[in-house]
Amino acid sequence: MDILIYGFINSATLALMALGFTLVYGVSRLPNFAHGALYVLAGYICWLLLNRLGLPYILAIALALAFVAVVGGAMYQLILVRIRGMSISEIIASYAIGLAILEGLRWGGLKGGTFTLSAFLEGSVDLLGVSVDFQRILVVVLGALLVGLLYFFVNHTRLGLALKGMAQDERAALTLGIDSDRMAVASMALGSLSAAVAALILLPLGSIVVEAGYHVLIMAVAVCIVGGLGSWTGAILASFVIGFAQILTTVYLGAHFQVVVAILAIILTLILRPSGLFGKQKELEERV
Known part of the structure; x- marks a missing residue:
């Protein structure tokens, strides 16, 4: 029962970590390797607003989310737009931005385990004989809520439908007057916002450390590769596969x-099924 309950919680955690990365790649085909850095940045900004400016927790969360969303949009508008379509350059540039953010935070004093966020709910409850704290239950609930909100946004709003159209067929979307660069900015902002939401839900379970950025990036890439790059369904399913395996x-x-499991999942997927569980990329034998 411990394995069942904590496997489910771990799977929800991985889904939260990977959702923003999947969203950005699914819409703009842009691999955002600064994803983990934005995750840590959100937690650190929230901590600063709480402990240096003394703002209320809710206001600090709202401002941290807005700040990271703006940073994500600005990353594309100022840097990534200049190398759009050059896959290797996109990976290198986004990773370099993430590296600059993380090591800049380390240089600025983000070291050790002294930077923490308070849990939203204190205490624990017994689930089928297993003690689970309320914050982890909140991870599952808010994770499901975030997935539901993103599904509603993509399928029932004007901007969401434009993003969906761009993801399905960019050329057809362009002929209908949808601006590719605007959609890329929107997807980067939303993906960064998703990373920030994940950070503010998950970081109360531990400390805000630079290493968390690299860990989140590895987990997000593993989930997206196993599930199929750009596939939301694949990302959710892969989260459960890797989550329970861990x-x-x-x-x-x-x-x-745990990290070895994620890396092995990447290697095995690339060997056995390069497109992932639900990916639309061509298989290796089709390209040879």
Whole structure:
């Protein structure tokens, strides 16, 4: 029962980490390797607003979310737009931006485990004989809510439908007057906002550290590759596959093997099914 409950929680955690990365790539085909850096940045900005300016928690969260969304949009508008369509350059540039953010935070004093955010809810509850704290339950609830809100946004709003059209067929969307660069800015802002939401939900479970940015990036890439780049359904399913595999590995081998599971999942997927579970990329044998 421990494996079942904590496997489900771990899967929801991975889905939250990967959702923003999947959104950006699905709409603009832009691999945002600054995703983990934006995650840490959101937590650090919220911490500064709480502890340096003394703002209320809710206001600090709102301002941190808005700030990271603006940073994500500005990244595309100022830098990534100049190399749009050059895949390797996009990866290098976005990773370099993320590296600059993370190491800049480290240089600015983000070290050790002294930077923490308070849990939204204190205490714990017994679920089928397993003690689970309220914050982890909130991770599952808010994760499901975020997925539902993004689904509604994409399928029932004007901007969301434009993003969906751009993701399905960019050339057809361009002929209908949809601006590709505007949609890319919107997707980057929304993807960054998703990373910030994930950070503010998950970071109360631990500390705000630079290393979390690299960890989140690895997990997001693993989920998206296994599920199929750009596929939301694949990302959710891959989160459960990797999430339960990590919990089983933790129980039988040790917690330090969790990252190994994610890396092995990437390698096996690229060998056996390069397009992922629900990806639309051509298989290797089709390209040879």
